[in-house]
Amino acid sequence: MKVVVHGKPFAEAARPFIQGMFDEMALRKIDVWISGGFEAILNAANIRLSNTTTFGSPADLNGARLVVSLGGDGTLLETVALIGARQIPVIGVNVGRLGFLATVPPERIKDMILALETGDYRIETRSILEVEANNMEIFGGVNFALNDLAITKTDTSSMITVHSYLNGEFLNSYWADGLIVSTPTGSTGYSLSCGGPVLVPNSKSLIVTPVSPHNLNVRPLVVEDSAVLSFEVKSRSNNFLLSLDSRSSIVDESTQLKVRKASFVARLVKMRQDNFFDTLRSKLSWGLDMRN
Known part of the structure; x- marks a missing residue:
């Protein structure tokens, strides 16, 4: 069984769990492949490696049964970008902070x-x-996101105007600090912090959420995920910040964007006891009365 492992720098407290994971995989003779950047991190942390191979190109992922993401939710998003359209299942081990997507705690690695x-x-x-x-x-052609796309201003003062179209028809001009298009998976991320709704993961919808809109009567909008959204941005700085999950770039306002659901999906591995609503309650403190 070929398993790929990708991760980021981790706290010292996570080191025994990570060492235990590689020891267990070696004991079970699992063929482990590690990204070159993460191998350097493991070596610096004095993690002993055996029966591992280093890969440098996403093409080396071919033939992998699954990918293990070691980190937090940001690491899992980066791992999904690495996998791309290959649709290799990915499981997230949470040695980071929130762990909304990376749901396996370190003590459950074995x-x-x-x-x-x-x-x-x-x-x-x-x-x-x-x-x-x-x-x-x-x-660079990695033009997709599991969580969300965000169009935001690049300066600290003036708003931007985002002219928005739904399936070619004019939707609205958002005067705001920005605009977010979120998947159901991303509904618990940036969109939620800007007042967007929580969607269950298998919802066939997208969320359009303004960031600090000038008109207070403008609210998040849920549309069908077969829709094609188009955007034209106007800014006093003549540019704007475009973000896809954890990646961002400043682009010229002459850039027109078209957003749709991709033809491929991300495949997230979940343990039998993992439950979305349990995660909501534990990570977002739903149902907890802080007075008690």
């Missing part, structure tokens, strides 16, 4: 490895956003 070997898990498919621009290639 249980996770056993479950992966025996097939005692499920795979959730999550929709992905794809963006096109009229005059440039977005992020």
Whole structure:
């Protein structure tokens, strides 16, 4: 079984769990492939590695049964970008902070490895956003996001105007600090902090959420995920910030954007006991009365 491991720098408290994961994989003779950048991080942390191979190109992912993301939610988003359209299942081990997407706690790593070997898990498919621009290639061709796309201002004073179209028909001109297009997976991220609704992961919808709109009667909008959204941005600085998950770039305001659901999905591995509503209650403190 070929398993790919990708991650970011981790706290010292996570080191014994990570060492235990690689020891367990070596004991079970799992063929482990590690990204070159993460191998350097592991070596610096004095993690002992055996039966591992280093890969440098996403093409080396071909043939992998799954990818393990070691970190937080940001690491998992980066891992999904690395996988791209290959649709290799990915599981997130939370050695980061929030752990909304990376749901396996470090103390359950050995249980996770056993479950992966025996097939005692499920795979959730999550929709992905794809963006096109009229005059440039977005992020070196990695033009997709699991969570959201955000159009925001680049300066600290003036708002931007985002002229928005739905399936070619004029929707609205948003005078705001920005605009977010979110998937159901991303509904608990940036969009939620700006007043957007929570969607269950298998919802066939997208959310359009303004960021600090000038008109207070403008509210988040839920549209069908078959829709094509188009945007033209006007700014006093003649540019704006475009973000896809954790990646961002300043682009010229002459850039016109078109956003739709991608033709491929992300496949997230979940342990049998993982439940979306349990995660909502534990991570967002739903139902807790802080007075007691």
